Amino acid sequence: MDVLQGTLDMLVLRTLVLGPLHGYGIAKAIRSSSREVLDIEFGSLYPSLKRLELKGWIDSKWETSEHNRRAKYYRLTPEGRKQLREQHSQWAQFAAAIARIMGPLPKGGK
Amino acid sequence: VRIWRKLKYLLPWHRRAQEQDMREELDSLRALAAPGELGSLTLAAENAREVWGWVWLEQFGRDTRIGTRSLLRSPGFTLFATLILSIGIGAMVTVVACFNALFFKTLHVPDAARFVRIYSIEGQPRPSGGVAYSTYLELRDRNSSLQDIGILSSGKSFPLRLAGPRTLPAAIVPSAAVSNGLFKAIGVAMLLGRGVEATDEKTGAPNVVVLNEEAWRRYFIRDRGILERAIFLDNTPYTIIGVAPKSFEDALSLFSGKPSPKVFIPVRDNVKPEGMVDVAGRLAHGVSRTEAGADFKRIATQLSTEKNSVIYATVERADVPPSWLVANLAVIVSFFLVVVFTLLLIACDDIAIMLFARIMARQREMGIRVALGGRRSQLVRQLLAENILISILGGAGAMILILLASRLIERLPVTLPDMSRAIFEWRTLTFTILISLATTLFFGLKPALECVSHDVVASLSPGAKAPNRRHGRVRSNLVVGQIAACTALLITAAVLVRSDPFRYWWDPLFKTDHLWLSDINFVGTVYDRDSQLEFYRRLLPRLMAEPGIRSASVMNFGIMGTMIQSGPDNMVIGTNILSIDEGYFRTLQVPVAGRTFNESDGPRAAPVGIVNQELVERLILWKDLIRGQDPIGHKIRTGKSAPIEIVGVVRNLFGGPQNFIPVLYRPLGQTQKAVSDTVTVMVKYSGAAGPVERIVRDKVLGVDSSLLVHNSRTFDDQQRQEMPPFRAFEYGIGIPGLFALLLGIVGTYGTVATLVAQRRHEVGIRIALGARPSTAVRLLLADGIKSISLGVVCGIAVVLIILLWLNRTVGEVAVFDPVAFVTMALLVAATAGIACYVPAKRASLVDPMVVLRED
Numbered sequence: 001m002d003v004l005q006g007t008l009d010m011l012v013l014r015t016l017v018l019g020p021l022h023g024y025g026i027a028k029a030i031r032s033s034s035r036e037v038l039d040i041e042f043g044s045l046y047p048s049l050k051r052l053e054l055k056g057w058i059d060s061k062w063e064t065s066e067h068n069r070r071a072k073y074y075r076l077t078p079e080g081r082k083q084l085r086e087q088h089s090q091w092a093q094f095a096a097a098i099a100r101i102m103g104p105l106p107k108g109g110k
Numbered sequence: 111v112r113i114w115r116k117l118k119y120l121l122p123w124h125r126r127a128q129e130q131d132m133r134e135e136l137d138s139l140r141a142l143a144a145p146g147e148l149g150s151l152t153l154a155a156e157n158a159r160e161v162w163g164w165v166w167l168e169q170f171g172r173d174t175r176i177g178t179r180s181l182l183r184s185p186g187f188t189l190f191a192t193l194i195l196s197i198g199i200g201a202m203v204t205v206v207a208c209f210n211a212l213f214f215k216t217l218h219v220p221d222a223a224r225f226v227r228i229y230s231i232e233g234q235p236r237p238s239g240g241v242a243y244s245t246y247l248e249l250r251d252r253n254s255s256l257q258d259i260g261i262l263s264s265g266k267s268f269p270l271r272l273a274g275p276r277t278l279p280a281a282i283v284p285s286a287a288v289s290n291g292l293f294k295a296i297g298v299a300m301l302l303g304r305g306v307e308a309t310d311e312k313t314g315a316p317n318v319v320v321l322n323e324e325a326w327r328r329y330f331i332r333d334r335g336i337l338e339r340a341i342f343l344d345n346t347p348y349t350i351i352g353v354a355p356k357s358f359e360d361a362l363s364l365f366s367g368k369p370s371p372k373v374f375i376p377v378r379d380n381v382k383p384e385g386m387v388d389v390a391g392r393l394a395h396g397v398s399r400t401e402a403g404a405d406f407k408r409i410a411t412q413l414s415t416e417k418n419s420v421i422y423a424t425v426e427r428a429d430v431p432p433s434w435l436v437a438n439l440a441v442i443v444s445f446f447l448v449v450v451f452t453l454l455l456i457a458c459d460d461i462a463i464m465l466f467a468r469i470m471a472r473q474r475e476m477g478i479r480v481a482l483g484g485r486r487s488q489l490v491r492q493l494l495a496e497n498i499l500i501s502i503l504g505g506a507g508a509m510i511l512i513l514l515a516s517r518l519i520e521r522l523p524v525t526l527p528d529m530s531r532a533i534f535e536w537r538t539l540t541f542t543i544l545i546s547l548a549t550t551l552f553f554g555l556k557p558a559l560e561c562v563s564h565d566v567v568a569s570l571s572p573g574a575k576a577p578n579r580r581h582g583r584v585r586s587n588l589v590v591g592q593i594a595a596c597t598a599l600l601i602t603a604a605v606l607v608r609s610d611p612f613r614y615w616w617d618p619l620f621k622t623d624h625l626w627l628s629d630i631n632f633v634g635t636v637y638d639r640d641s642q643l644e645f646y647r648r649l650l651p652r653l654m655a656e657p658g659i660r661s662a663s664v665m666n667f668g669i670m671g672t673m674i675q676s677g678p679d680n681m682v683i684g685t686n687i688l689s690i691d692e693g694y695f696r697t698l699q700v701p702v703a704g705r706t707f708n709e710s711d712g713p714r715a716a717p718v719g720i721v722n723q724e725l726v727e728r729l730i731l732w733k734d735l736i737r738g739q740d741p742i743g744h745k746i747r748t749g750k751s752a753p754i755e756i757v758g759v760v761r762n763l764f765g766g767p768q769n770f771i772p773v774l775y776r777p778l779g780q781t782q783k784a785v786s787d788t789v790t791v792m793v794k795y796s797g798a799a800g801p802v803e804r805i806v807r808d809k810v811l812g813v814d815s816s817l818l819v820h821n822s823r824t825f826d827d828q829q830r831q832e833m834p835p836f837r838a839f840e841y842g843i844g845i846p847g848l849f850a851l852l853l854g855i856v857g858t859y860g861t862v863a864t865l866v867a868q869r870r871h872e873v874g875i876r877i878a879l880g881a882r883p884s885t886a887v888r889l890l891l892a893d894g895i896k897s898i899s900l901g902v903v904c905g906i907a908v909v910l911i912i913l914l915w916l917n918r919t920v921g922e923v924a925v926f927d928p929v930a931f932v933t934m935a936l937l938v939a940a941t942a943g944i945a946c947y948v949p950a951k952r953a954s955l956v957d958p959m960v961v962l963r964e965d
Binding site for chain 2 (some may be wrong): 046050054069
C-alpha cells in the first residue's frame with residue numbers, strides 16, 4: 001500500500017518516539033507495526049530522513065548496532081517531538097473526519 | 111536555521127563531507143539488510159541530494175561544463191556560430207542604440223512630465239521651428255497655465271579669453287542667451303553657483319555668464335573657486351556665476367533639437383533676440399498639458415485677430431524629442447528596424463542550419479544516451495545549455511562589433527548621437543542581453559527538440575547518418591532564404607547609397623572642388639559697418655594677388671530667412687537670404703543672367719537682389735510674376751524694407767530632398783546694418799589645398815593682426831555640416847549594409863560548408879565505388895548552385911518590392927539600378943559559390959577508408 005504524500009514524515013517521527021533507530025531499522029519498524037500493510041520503499045524513506053534532519057526535527061549519530069556494526073542512528077529532537085504532537089492531533093481529526101464520511105457502506109448498496 | 115543549513119550545502123567541503131557520510135551510511139545499511147531488500151541505493155542517494163536543494167545549480171554547472179567541452183570539441187562550428195550571431199546581434203543593437211540615443215534620452219529634470227515645449231508659428235499649423243520673440247512676449251504675459259516660461263536664443267560664437275582682453279583666446283565657444291524662466295522651467299540645481307535670475311536681465315545689470323560642465327572642465331580643470339572670476343567673451347569681461355550640470359544641457363538640447371552651447375548668458379531686457387527663439391516652460395501645478403494647449407490656442411486666436419494674421423500655438427512634451435523630428439524619422443526608423451531584424455533572423459537561420467547538421471552528426475550519441483536511460487528533458491536541457499553558451503559568446507562578440515561600428519560612426523562626416531555613451535547605457539546593455547538570450551530560443555529550441563524525438567533504435571542502426579529527406583528540404587529552404595535575404599539587403603543598400611534619396615540636390619555643372627572657406631571673427635573689435643566693408647575691399651585684392659588663388663569673395667554664411675510678400679493677396683514666400691559680395695558667383699564659377707553685384711550696390715544705393723530659378727517659379731506661382739515675363743527689373747517686397755529690384759537670375763545650385771530651396775542673394779553692403787560678427791572668406795584655389803589655410807590667415811592678419819581666423823574647411827565640408835538628420839541616415843544605411851555583407855560571407859560559408867560536410871560519408875562511399883574526386887565535387891556543388899540561384903532570384907524579387915515601397919515613402923530611389931543589381935547579385939553568388947566549392951573540394955579529398963571505418 002502506498003503512503004499518502006506527507007504522511008511518511010509523520011510515520012518516521014512516530015516510529016522514532018520509541019527510541020533511536022538506523023534507516024533500515026525504521027523501514028522494518030514501519031513495516032512490522034503496520035502488520036506488513038505498509039511496505040515503504042527505502043528510496044522514499046531515505047530522502048524523508050534527510051528532509052527531517054534538514055528541518056531539525058531529528059538528528060543523527062554514528063553508533064554501534066546490535067550486531068556490533070557501525071550504523072547511523074536517528075533520534076527525535078525536542079522540536080521533532082513538538083511537531084509530532086501537532087501532526088498527531090491533526091491526523092486524528094483528519095482520520096476521524098474521513099471515518100465519519102466513509103462509515104460502513106449501506107447493505108445491499110450497489 | 112533551515113536556510114542556514116541549506117546554504118551550508120553550497121560550501122564544497124561541507125558538501126563533500128555530507129556525500130562521504132551518506133556513502134558510508136548507505137554502505138552500512140546494505141550490510142545490515144538482505145541483498146536487494148533496499149532497492150536501488152543510488153536512486154535513494156540521488157533523491158536525498160534533491161532534499162538538500164541546489165540540484166538545479168549543480169545541473170546547471172554540469173550542463174555548462176558539458177556544453178563547453180562539446181563546443182571546444184568542434185571549434186569550427188563554435189567560431190562560425192559566434193561570428194554569425196555577433197553580426198546579427200551587433201547590427202540590431204547598433205541601430206537600436208542609435209535610436210535609443212536619439213529618441214529616448216532620459217532627462218534628469220525634476221517632474222519631467224511638466225516640462226513642455228511651445229511652438230508658435232505664423233501661418234504654419236504644424237508644430238516646428240520656434241517662436242518669434244515678439245510672439246513669445248505675448249505668450250509669456252497672457253498665459254495662465256505655466257508657472258515658468260523661458261527662451262533659448264542661439265547666439266554668436268565668441269572667442270573665449272581667460273587672461274584678459276586681446277590676449278590669445280582659449281577657444282571659440284558657442285553661446286546662447288537663456289532667460290531666467292528657462293532655468294526655472296528646467297529646474298535642475300547648478301553644479302556650482304546659481305543660474306540666471308531675473309535681476310541679471312535688467313538693462314544695465316553686470317555681465318554674467320553660466321558655463322557648461324565641459325567648459326568648466328576644459329578651461330578651469332573643475333576649479334571650484336571660479337565663481338565671481340571674470341572671463342572675456344570677445345573682449346568684454348563676464349563674471350562667472352555658475353556651472354550648469356550635464357542634465358541641464360541635455361534638457362536644452364532635447365527640447366530645442368539643437369546642440370547645447372558652452373556658455374549661457376542672460377537675455378537682456380533691452381536687447382531683442384534675433385530670429386526665432388526656442389520656448390519651453392513648466393506647467394503650473396494641477397494644470398494638464400491639454401489644458402495648457404487650450405490656453406495657448408486661445409492666446410493664438412486672440413493674437414491672430416489683433417495682428418490680422420493666422421497664428422498657431424502648440425504645447426508638447428519637452429522630455430521627448432520634438433514631434434516634427436519624430437514624424438520625419440518614423441519611416442526611416444521602421445525601415446532600419448525591419449532591416450536589422452531580418453539580419454538577425456538570417457543569423458539565427460544560419461545557426462539553426464548548422465545546428466541541424468550537427469544534430470544529424472550527433473544522432474548516434476543522443477541515441478546511445480537515451481538507450482542508457484538519459485531522460486529526454488535532460489538531453490534537451492543540455493543541448494539548450496550549449497546554445498545559451500553560443501548566445502553568450504555571440505552577445506560578447508556583438509559588443510566588440512558594436513564598439514568597432516561606433517568608431518566608424520564617429521568618423522562619419524555627420525553628427526550622430528554619442529554612440530559610445532549610447533552603447534553602455536543600461537537600456538542598450540539590457541537589450542543586448544535579452545536579444546542574445548532570445549536568439550537561443552529562435553535558433554536552438556527546434557533543433558534540440560528535433561534531436562531527441564528521433565527514433566532511438568533507428569539512430570543506432572548503421573547508416574543512420576544519412577539525413578532524412580524532410581530535414582534535407584528544410585535545410586535547403588533555409589539556405590535559399592538566407593541567400594535571398596542577403597541579396598535583398600545588399601542590393602537595397604547599394605541602390606540607396608548610389609541613388610542617395612535624402613541627398614541635397616546639386617547642379618551637376620556646379621563644381622564644388624578647390625573651394626576653401628575660413629571664418630573671420632569680428633566680435634569685440636573696433637570695426638563698424640563701413641570699416642568692415644572697407645576691410646573686405648582691402649583684403650580681397652591681396653588674396654587674389656597670391657599665386658594659386660584664382661578668385662576670392664566674402665559672404666555672410668549665416669543663412670537667414672525672410673518673407674517675400676507676393677501677389678495681390680500679400681501671400682508670403684519663405685526664402686533663404688544669402689549676403690554675398692561682388693566676387694561670389696565668379697568664385698563659384700556660376701554664370702548669372704542679368705548682372706552680378708558691383709561696387710555701386712552699396713548701403714546707400716537702391717536695394718537690389720539676385721534670385722534663383724526656384725524663387726522665380728514661386729513668384730510666378732503666387733502671381734507676382736506672369737509666366738514668360740522677364741524677372742529682371744521686377745521688384746519684390748519684403749515687408750519693412752524698400753522694394754528690392756531683381757538684377758540677376760542664377761540657376762538652382764542646390765535643393766532639399768523634396769524640392770529646391772528658394773534663395774535671394776543680396777549684396778553684403780546692403781544687408782549689413784551693423785558690423786557683422788562672423789564673415790566667411792571663400793577662395794577658389796588651384797593646386798594643392800595644403801597652403802591655402804595659411805595664405806588666407808596671413809593675408810587677413812596682414813590687413814589687421816587683431817582679427818581671428820578660424821573654422822577653416824572646404825566647401826564640401828561646409829555642406830556636410832549643414833546636412834539635416836536625414837543625411838545622417840543615408841550614411842547610416844551603409845551600416846546594416848556592411849553587417850549584411852559580413853553576414854552574407856560568413857553565414858553562407860558556414861552553413862553551406864556544414865551541409866556539404868554532412869555528405870562526407872556519401873562521398874566516401876561513392877569514391878570507394880570508383881567515382882573520381884572531380885565528379886564528387888560536381889555532385890556536391892549541384893545542390894548548392896541550385897539553392898544559390900533560387901536564393902538570388904527570390905532576393906531580387908524582394909528588392910523590387912522594397913524599392914517600390916521606399917520610392918513611395920522616402921523619395922527618389924532608382925528602382926532598377928543595373929549596376930547595383932548585377933554587382934551585388936554577383937558578389938553574393940560568388941561568395942556562396944566559393945563557400946560551396948571549398949568544402950566540396952575538401953570533402954572530395956577524403957580518404958574513403960576513413961569514412962567507412964566510422965561505421
